[in-house]
Amino acid sequence: MKNSKYSLGSQNENEDETSDEFPEVDHIGLYTLGMYFILSTPLILSAARGLGYVFTTAPVSYRCLAKECENPGDTTLHPLWLPNAVPYTDGKPATCSRFTVQNVTDSCLTTVFTNDTEPCDAWVYDPEEITILNEWDLTCDNNLWKLTLPGTINNFGQFLGLTLCGHLSDKYGRRNLLVVATLMSSIFGLIRSFSFNYWMFITFEFLDAFSGSAVYSAAFVLGMELVGPKKRALASILTCTMYIVFVVFLGLFAMWFRSWRVLLRIFYTAGLFALFLPFIVPDSVRWLLSKKRIEEAEAVLRKIAAGNKIEISEKSILLIRNWKNKNHDKVDTTNPPDVSAVRQVIGNRTVLIRLIICTYCWVANVFVYYGLSLGSIYVPGDKYINFILVSLVEIPALFVAWILADYLGRKPTLSLTFFLSGIFCIITIFIPADWGYLPLIVFLCGKFCITTAYHLIYMYTTEMFPTSLRHSLLGLCSMVGRIGSMSAPQTPLLAHYMKSLPFILYGVMGISASFLSLSFPETLGIKLPDTVCEAAKIGEARKKERSDSRVI
Template identity: 40%
Template sequence: MTPLALDDVLIEVGTFGRFQLRQFLLMILPLVFNAFSNLSYVFTAADLKYRCYIPECEKRSDVAYLTEWLPAAVPFERNQPTGCERYEPFVNITSDYIQCHASDFNHSAIMRCYDFVYEDKAATTIVNEFNLTCDENTWKITLVGTIHSVAQALALLLGGLFSDRYGRKWALLLCLGFGSTLGIIRSFSVNYEMFLVLEFLEPLLGSTMYTTAFILGQELVGPKQRVFAKSLCLVVFALGEATMGVIAIFIRNWRHYLLVLFVPGLVSLTFLWVTAESVRWLLSKGRNKEAFSVLEKAAKTNRKTLSESTLKYFATNDYQRESPQLPANPSFFEQMAEVFRFKRLTIRLAICSFCWFTNVMVYYGLTLNSVTLAGDKNVNFILITLVEIPGAVCMNFILNRFPRRMTQFVSLSVCGVLCLVTLAIPEDDTWIHTAMFIFSKMAISFSFGVLYIYTAEIFPTNLRQSLLSLCSMIGRLGSIVAPQMPLLAKVWKPLPMTLFGSIALLSAFAILEFPETSNVRLPNTASEAENLKQNSFDSDLLHEIGQFGRFQVRQYGLMVLPIIFNALFTLSYIFTAGNLEYRCLIPECEQPATDVYNPTWLNVMVEFYIDERCQRMQYISNDTLLDGECSDANLNSSAIIPCDEFVFKTEDTTIVRDFNITCAHNDWKLTLVGTINNVGQFVALPIAGYLSDRFGRRWILLVSVAGSALFGLLRSFATSYEMFIAMEFLDPVVGSTMYTTAFILALELVGPKMRVTGNNIISCAFSFGEALLGLLAMYFRDWRILLRILYIPGFLSLPFLYTTVESVRWLLSKNRKDEAFTILKRAAKNNGKTISQAALERFNSIETKCGSTRSLQKQNYSYLLREALSNSGLILRVINCSFCWLTNTMVYFGLSLNSVTLTGNKYLNFILVSLIELPGFLLMQLILDRVGRKKTLFTTLVLSGLFCIVSVFIAGIDAPALHLTLFLLSKLSITMSFGTLYIYTVEIFPTNLRQSLLSTCSMFGRIGSMIAPQTPLLAKIWNPLPMILFGCLGIASAIATLQFPETLNNELPNTIEEAMNIQGNDIPATGR
């Protein structure tokens, strides 16, 4: 009997009908929550502007950040008071609080201060709450993002394993549930240590939310709709990021901010229960009856009818996997062993991982640095995140018209170039810097979106999420580095953009080694992934059920939810741990309760400068003065004393204010939040990928959303920094697989022609989540409230996500043909299609191609892993993929995190950096299916690297708009690269290991997201250092992608052999 492909059935059920739309709508929740989880530390561990409190000149009850007398008491740098140093007052000071004079202070004696006045009195982050002020604490702030990324990296591999082992749905639910719970707990952190631990645990348990939701959305979409599906994910994630910025605007308290972010995650679990399990996963696990039920439901929802051949095919229980010698239920290690037996697949995995590292590092690096741009940090964050949406829209048009490889190459190259261009822009030209920043973010978002599709298309079904998680885990190394970019900026301000640009360009060249996967069926085995080529198995069936009909639309609609949640959860720390502007409280001149950040006496001695904002000059007299009477005559300029109290510029509350994380010696606590979050994701991804490939995508997705929402909500009640950091860790640990699981669930049921569209849907959803994060952060300035607003919807979404269908490919890879056929029938019915007799006969005769049913029933995960590990080509592919993931993750999150450091409103910068992803996704949509995955990934990485490096050369130019433009272009390129990498990872790995290998790549990508939160520390060493790192990694990853096979017009491989024999076909697949 002629073999029947899942894509044939998907065409019958409708490639993107109401069923897929519903699925994608459900996936919105975990995607948004993932955005919250990934970048919440941007605000919760955000640094604040502050100065030393001058008790000789002001009262605590009535302090202002800037006053006329302040220069007499505090050294100034760049027209701003230094944060931790002040002039030593003369002991005979007699001034009152009304006036302070230069004569009151000894300007030759600089003192360290321990009390501060913050510019934003309403804002609280862990900086002011845990007293993480001054340079000696900078590493603590950047460590937050790094720890977050470390957890993400670990989580991605574990999440991929769990998702491939136990299904995408459970992985998603667990991630969302645990991630939200730990995020909520983190809001109750009582100290920095607790905050950091929770920042690690949250991504560890919830960071696979995105990949799980992505896979859930992709696997049930026809080939022609994959790009659109991915675009939806990217848009939702970007909106989730932007939402974080909006929430941060209104909720300035980091505890409230975390509660707003994570409480919805728990609520969404009630909706996500309805999410259908991945049909591909069900089939890969031999659960054909369940897969058939999902397909049947999809067909019915899409108003399609499965053909007699399909019905007969499933009825005879003939859908089996390849490699008849494999034992039943192969373990992850056996399947990985099979991957490593194939040289091309191994190289592909290596390059993919590097590309992920680049995309993640540049993406998060730009996002994190958006709050450092000139202007309102919340607005900047929102702009940086919302810019992902046009990127996703562009990707939706480009990827179906141009090959994946070229699209990925161009987006990374653009991002790299824009990052490097910012080096030549004067620093005063803030609008140009912002524009460059936004375009960089859009480019890296585009690249990220392409990378997701690419990753999904180059790996087989049974290892798709595992390898995607593996690449993502390595990519998390980039997000681990990204939070440290501020440290590089301290060395040289343009250094982060130089790094972003360089690494993006490097990844762009590496991507040229990928096979083209545009219009190629998703590989179900390592063999198919190794030898990607266009064949009739997938596309026929997907064409018959509809490549992107109402069934797929419903699936994608459901998957949008976890994607948005993933965006909200992943980046919530940007605002909950965001630094605040503060200064020393001068007890001699003001009362502790003062709300005047810049009193008139503050500017008396403008000619004196000190480096620390937590030190001030000693006041000569110990007499208590009245406000406004501080005089510079009473300053001892030779005595610098530390501040004990601070005055915050705004009322924003993050963990900085709540946990008193002020001054340089506490900076590490803030950066640690993002790092811990990514560490949690790093830990969770491999487990979630394994569980997803083992037990199905659907359950993993539900668990991810529920867990992340739970921990995110708990984080909002953190009573100390230690509790907060613990919840920040646990949230991604249980919920970080949301994205990969939702991604694979969405992508695997999409035909080759629609993969880019499907990928863009996911990417846009994530960008929407990012922008939503920025918007929420803008209006919810209390971090606790913000977290609750972000995470509660996660719980509410669970009932919807519960209706998500399982991956048909996973069901088939697990020999659950009946379940797979049910889903295909449902998809065909929903899409108004009918599965033909010929397609059904081909589907039923798959045993002729794969071997006897009896032999296949002896398959087990361990055997497949051993087979994968014995294939050197597949091993190299995993390694390469992991490096690409590390690069993409580090650059992507590094840019996102650094967006709040750009000149201007940090919320707008973050939103812009998020929204720039949307045009990146749109470009990816237009390019990926025309120029191929490999060229696209290569180009986008190169551009991302170049933009980052160029920004280094314009660092001394006072052109904020130019710097922002380069930043945005870098983010745009890395977004396109990331999107391409996701698709690529799915397409180059086999079905039975797809989520495991995707999670593995994503896990290594999390190393990038671990580093990303630390990039602010790099900026303190040398300001351009982060961009240099991003640029170099981008270019390196671009070169690594050259080892990937082209997957354009190829089916998804079902076996390791298929994965290793991928042969690019630049001719678009034609419909029937």
């Protein structure tokens, strides 16, 4: 579908021209690819911040310390005498209770212990890995909440941070926010790696998440606005691919070092390279134009053209001049810059309903996505390998999202993947755990589908809302979506009451989001709307086109 078919909200030929895309940003050359590679640097930090708590709070094998049988400074996890000292259930030693002692001797025979049990007061841990569990003795059921709390605190920090980052990005620029957020997150993350107690760890988990909440969305929007509508799906795939690669590296480094402190220091040190971003990455042409910084926008456009080894077109020069005339001759009364995003959206019923449905879809998507990501370490097998596999399955999901989004359209692809993710989650409930690899395969299929939906909804959200509010509303949707990610870390607690309950919730939310997303307008091939009115008319233009085709 050609872009020229849709000049939404235009009143005359001059405005049609100014709302067209610049040819230079429709071309992905060496310069554009280089910018995407550089923009991937903050995503290293985003991966560590977003999912690092999977490993910093990961379960570690442990048992009770039997002081009568061993020296606390010289222990092994599974000594031969252990069945005499602690009760076993299903072939596994108890982790929080031990047999009481009746006779203290030099040996650890059965006669030393009674059949009565008592709570443990010290533990022996797997020496091969260090998480906050064995760092601060967060053992047994009464401390389980301390292991799930960091994930919720992390996402709560992002929830609060996202209330500001969209506004700051639209006001001060995507690049400036990206640099500041990355540096602040890096500093707090490095301080957290030196935590000397649990509450210091929790405090800096929150500060890291709050300050770094803008990193991914700012990089994503900046990347999307570097290109035209023909390349937006590809731009989305490039950004998301780099994020997935760094999540896989997170699993690989966690498996290699097996120390939560070392892991944090490696990833957060990399984030300090954001110091160099202002000297390399320009702000987006669209944002500069929306702020009437015409000369800077023209300079960036010329830089893009030169870097991609193409000539700046006469059309682009004309569009820049039209922007100059437009901004000198009249004031844009459609979207006054001092009117809040909330007032603008509330004033347009179509966009308001779209936003409400969009926020629910985000909650459902994020809840299922993070729930399955976190659940990977509880699937039978090596938790590191499981996490890496669950992350790797996102790569083919990216390409499927890219192909189907441009072939079938955004709406049917999003609805289908939401629906299938819910179905696979429900099917998982009915598959016995001893059916070989089938439970894992179905689990991976569910993650594949929800990942496809996740990538689509990011791109879809940026296409349904206007330039002046794009990052604000993307931030709002992402912020509300954090309700899902705040809830996801608590699903291991739900499983204690009903093992299948998490997957029932995943299925219901995925299927309901599937049907609600059918109300969205199709945005395949259209130009990004610049005003609220243009955003509202996306669906109307599609309906009118279909109506005209029927008449013909």
